[in-house]
Amino acid sequence: MIIEALELENYRNYESLNLELSRGTNIFYGDNAQGKTNILESVYMGCTTKSHKRSRDREIVRFGTDESHIRIFLKKNEIDYKIDMHIRKNKRKSVAVNGMPIKKASELLGIAKLIFFSPEDLNIIKNGPSERRRFIDIELCQLSRNYLNNLINYNKCLEQRNRLMKDITFGAYGKDEVSAALDVWDEELVRFGSSIINERRDFIEKLNIIINGINKSITGKEENLELKYEPSVDCDNYEEKLKSGRKQDMKYFTTSAGPHHDDMSFLLEGIDLRRFGSQGQQRTASLSLKLSEIEIVKNSVNDDPVLLLDDVLSELDSRRQNCLLGHLGKVQTLVTCTGLDEFIKNRFETDRVFNVDQGKIKLEAGKSDKLEV
Numbered sequence: 001m002i003i004e005a006l007e008l009e010n011y012r013n014y015e016s017l018n019l020e021l022s023r024g025t026n027i028f029y030g031d032n033a034q035g036k037t038n039i040l041e042s043v044y045m046g047c048t049t050k051s052h053k054r055s056r057d058r059e060i061v062r063f064g065t066d067e068s069h070i071r072i073f074l075k076k077n078e079i080d081y082k083i084d085m086h087i088r089k090n091k092r093k094s095v096a097v098n099g100m101p102i103k104k105a106s107e108l109l110g111i112a113k114l115i116f117f118s119p120e121d122l123n124i125i126k127n128g129p130s131e132r133r134r135f136i137d138i139e140l141c142q143l144s145r146n147y148l149n150n151l152i153n154y155n156k157c158l159e160q161r162n163r164l165m166k167d168i169t170f171g172a173y174g175k176d177e178v179s180a181a182l183d184v185w186d187e188e189l190v191r192f193g194s195s196i197i198n199e200r201r202d203f204i205e206k207l208n209i210i211i212n213g214i215n216k217s218i219t220g221k222e223e224n225l226e227l228k229y230e231p232s233v234d235c236d237n238y239e240e241k242l243k244s245g246r247k248q249d250m251k252y253f254t255t256s257a258g259p260h261h262d263d264m265s266f267l268l269e270g271i272d273l274r275r276f277g278s279q280g281q282q283r284t285a286s287l288s289l290k291l292s293e294i295e296i297v298k299n300s301v302n303d304d305p306v307l308l309l310d311d312v313l314s315e316l317d318s319r320r321q322n323c324l325l326g327h328l329g330k331v332q333t334l335v336t337c338t339g340l341d342e343f344i345k346n347r348f349e350t351d352r353v354f355n356v357d358q359g360k361i362k363l364e365a366g367k368s369d370k371l372e373v
């Protein structure tokens with residue numbers, strides 16, 4: 001897929017923007033706080049309905065105004081799509097594709113595939129398990145509608161079960177009613193949760209096929225990197241685990257077992273990088289994970305995703321930069337950076353260069369123009 005153009009109205013620090021993008025590498029450079037990340041965020045938002053920063057809709061609307069618009073013009077398999085997103089401060093956002101309103105975010109995820117890469121991604125091993133689950137969820141939701149539906153249903157059931165335990169404690173139900181009602185939620189959790197576990201296991205297996213080679217190419221060493229899925233429960237004894245944990249769960253109104261407690265570890269030559277890895281080893285393995293993700297999305301969806309790279313190049317040494325850029329291939333990429341030096345120094349191919357200054361964007365160089373320092 002290719003994003004051909006982006007239009008914004010009252011989005012963060014952009015009052016109005018009309019941008020035509022190249023199908024190759026688009027660079028957005030400028031000083032801090034000028035609106036570079038906001039551009040990538042608006043593309044991510046327009047294609048997924050959510051901000052990569054997990055911002056609320058009302059935070060996105062430009063200060064002093066009540067509503068924002070994002071319009072994305074994209075081409076996929078020779079078909080043109082126009083995504084129209086209307087974000088309001090005090091109401092739900094609405095989305096239309098080619099003029100037809102859509103109700104579910106999943107309809108949008110079927111059209112657009114994006115990979116967002118920010119410096120925080122390099123900390124995925126260092127950070128807590130929720131960040132690793134988030135990585136898996138974001139990817140799988142783009143790749144599998146089944147996964148997205150199961151995850152939505154699982155989270156709903158989890159909320160219901162936890163709320164029921166609270167109601168019970170405060171005496172809203174009799175004893176028999178209680179255990180029958182909890183049985184129902186346990187069954188539902190096992191149904192949706194098992195599918196989530198199975199899809200996560202398959203996904204991590206797929207990553208494993210790719211990640212080791214990538215990690216070796218970055219480090220230049222013959223060390224094996226392996227991802228290990230750490231599910232909180234086995235599908236085989238999932239229901240028993242929920243039942244045996246019920247008494248404890250009732251104390252805290254939480255559910256102690258299930259995919260919402262899953263994790264994933266990174267083993268380098270069998271050693272757990274989360275606990276024993278150096279910062280450099282952790283960052284290299286995180287980069288390898290991100291590059292594996294690009295490969296998987298490219299292979300699985302039979303279409304090229306669009307890459308959004310937010311200020312990552314400055315975080316990497318030139319060997320790692322080259323590995324990253326080597327993996328981009330011909331995929332459409334939107335990159336932000338504060339200076340152009342890195343690009344020129346490393347002779348990266350740049351198709352369009354935009355300067356970002358206080359919510360205004362100026363095209364500085366097109367394909368035929370040569371960049372010089």
Ligand SMILES: Nc1ncnc2c1ncn2[C@@H]1O[C@H](COP(=O)(O)OP(=O)(O)OP(=O)(O)O)[C@@H](O)[C@H]1O
Binds near residue numbers: 013014036059063338
């Ligand atoms: N709702 C909003 N309305 C108006 N301006 C906003 C809104 N939300 C954020 N901003 C402004 O957007 C600017 C930040 O933009 P952004 O994060 O895109 O900067 P950046 O160019 O990526 O900077 P850096 O190089 O530091 O990452 C800030 O000046 C901030 O005040």
Ligand SMILES: [Mg+2]
Binds near residue numbers: 036038310311
């Ligand atoms: Mg930024």
